[in-house]
Amino acid sequence: NAGVMQNPRHLVRRRGQEARLRCSPMKGHSHVYWYRQLPEEGLKFMVYLQKENIIDESGMPKERFSAEFPKEGPSILRIQQVVRGDSAAYFCASSPNGYSGNTIYFGEGSWLTVV
Amino acid sequence: AQSVTQLDSQVPVFEEAPVELRCNYSSSVSVYLFWYVQYPNQGLQLLLKYLSGSTLVESINGFEAEFNKSQTSFHLRKPSVHISDTAEYFCAVSETQTGANNLFFGTGTRLTVIP
Numbered sequence: 647n648a649g650v651m652q653n654p655r656h657l658v659r660r661r662g663q664e665a666r667l668r669c670s671p672m673k674g675h676s677h678v679y680w681y682r683q684l685p686e687e688g689l690k691f692m693v694y695l696q697k698e699n700i701i702d703e704s705g706m707p708k709e710r711f712s713a714e715f716p717k718e719g720p721s722i723l724r725i726q727q728v729v730r731g732d733s734a735a736y737f738c739a740s741s742p743n744g745y746s747g748n749t750i751y752f753g754e755g756s757w758l759t760v761v
Numbered sequence: 762a763q764s765v766t767q768l769d770s771q772v773p774v775f776e777e778a779p780v781e782l783r784c785n786y787s788s789s790v791s792v793y794l795f796w797y798v799q800y801p802n803q804g805l806q807l808l809l810k811y812l813s814g815s816t817l818v819e820s821i822n823g824f825e826a827e828f829n830k831s832q833t834s835f836h837l838r839k840p841s842v843h844i845s846d847t848a849e850y851f852c853a854v855s856e857t858q859t860g861a862n863n864l865f866f867g868t869g870t871r872l873t874v875i876p
Contacts, residue, residue, distance in 0.1 A: 650804070679863075688765075688851055688866035689805070702863065737804055746855050747793040747812045750864070752804035 650675075650753035651720075652738050658759045665725040665732070667756045671740030678721045679750060680713055683735040694744075695721060701744070728760045763788040763854050767867035774842055775875050782837040782870045784826075784852030792854040794835040795864065796826055799849045808850070811835065822846075847874045 651670040659665050671678050676697050681689040694702040695715040706713065710728075715721040725732055735757050741750040764787045774780045786792065793812050797805040809820040816828040826837045835852060849871050853864040 652804075681864075681866075686868075688767075688868040689864075691863050691865070694863065739805075746857055746863075747810070749807050749810070752797075752806070754802075754804040 650738055650740050650751050652736075652753035652756050654756060655754065656757045656759070658761060659728045660761055661729055662727050665728050665758055667723040667725075667736050667738075667758070668720040669723070669738030669740075669753060670720040671738075672751055675740035675742050675751075677741045677744050677750075678715050679739040679741075680721075680723050681737045681739065681752075683737060683755075685734070689737060692723075696744070725758070728758070730760050733758055733760045763792060763856065763865045765852050765854055765865055765867035767852055767870050769870050770868065771871045771873065773873045773875055776844055777841045779840050780838065780842050780846075780872065782850050782852075782872065784835045784837065784867060786833050786835065786852070786854045788833075788854060788856070791857045793857055794826075794828055795853040795855070796820075796824070796835070796837050797851045797853060797866075799851065799869075801848075805851065808837070842872070842874045844874050844876060846872060848872060 678695045680692040683689045691705040693706050693713045710726045712724045735755045737755045739750040739752045766785045795810045796808040798808045799805045809818045811828045819825045824839045849869045851869045852867040
């Protein structure tokens with residue numbers, strides 16, 4: 647099953663450390679989206695990327711968060727100097743193109759716990 | 762800007778009973794509408810979506826939703842629920858005119874089917 651693959655599934659970091667979350671989109675998909683789900687909340691859009699380009703990062707916190715989707719390899723969401731409030735589930739999704747209305751496919755998520 | 766309201770955070774219902782999960786949205790532009798389901802510790806899966814045409818859309822597992830433009834609603838219904846339908850359900854919208862699949866999610870409704 648070549649679905650959206652995320653790793654690690656669970657990650658524990660101490661305050662001040664860095665967290666790196668990886669996402670491999672479905673085969674043939676060149677558009678990647680990152681969403682964050684805080685406890686008891688819905689998913690919030692963070693960033694939309696195509697290969698080597700950030701298309702929309704309007705949902706990304708201004709500091710400590712960055713995302714990339716290189717020509718080769720997975721997309722990476724990087725959180726520097728993590729704080730307790732970063733504890734959440736981070737979901738990656740992909741689609742074959744960027745047309746609104748297309749189904750986007752979600753991975754199973756990466757659960758980050760900051761202690 | 763869009764917003765999505767799911768009025769019921771939790772809906773308990775007995776097995777084989779009907780259920781309706783409510784979703785209302787607000788947008789200044791035309792939107793596409795989606796329902797996603799999330800089983801415990803898993804990613805979101807598309808249940809159904811409305812893009813255009815018939816306002817009543819159905820999923821393969823017996824759920825249906827009706828787009829009501831005048832009431833800006835997209836309620837999800839099932840005439841007879843199963844234990845396996847226990848999950849969190851998210852309503853989402855995306856603008857039809859943007860090129861990006863930015864989904865705006867509601868806060869979710871946790872459906873619990875009671876044996």
